[in-house]
Amino acid sequence: MVFGGPFVVSSTSSKDGMSYGILAGYNYQMGNLVLGVEGDFEGWTVGKVRYTSLTGDFLTAHSKWGGSVRGRLGYAADRTLFYVTGGAAFVSDETSVPTTGISIGGDGTRAGWTAGAGVDYAFTNNWFAGLEYRYSRFESKSFIYPMPILNLGLVGFTQELNNNQVNARIGFKF
Structure with missing residues (x-):
């Protein structure tokens, strides 16, 4: 049996926001074993504003969109499919100081990895x-x-980016 097609995805990223997007994939079933590949693209309304005591400023970090291309391995039991998934992920990022309008990171794209599990x-x-x-x-x-307090010069920092995501999905099999 073969599954695939476009899907509507709605997901929540903790308390930070909501996302909506599309998902497409292809699955191949051999007995109870299901092998597949999926890709998704989502628009997000997520981000955080954090106060940094070192600089005396508020910094924002926002992601406007994200997506992934993943493999899928599953077990089909009647009408239920239990699966694990993993692969490459990508996300937009923008870091700025909202009170000054300074964009310290610019708009960019970051690559990474994603892994998870689900049930259909x-x-x-x-x-x-x-x-x-x-x-x-x-x-x-x-x-x-640039550190605005007492004109002390420049401050360097490293930003880590990760995401825990729960997706509710509905789809059509061809």
């Missing part, structure tokens, strides 16, 4: 719904920032 249930022969958890880790980025 086919409620008809063509339609299914599912729930998936994924952890994503992206490359670190270092910044040099």
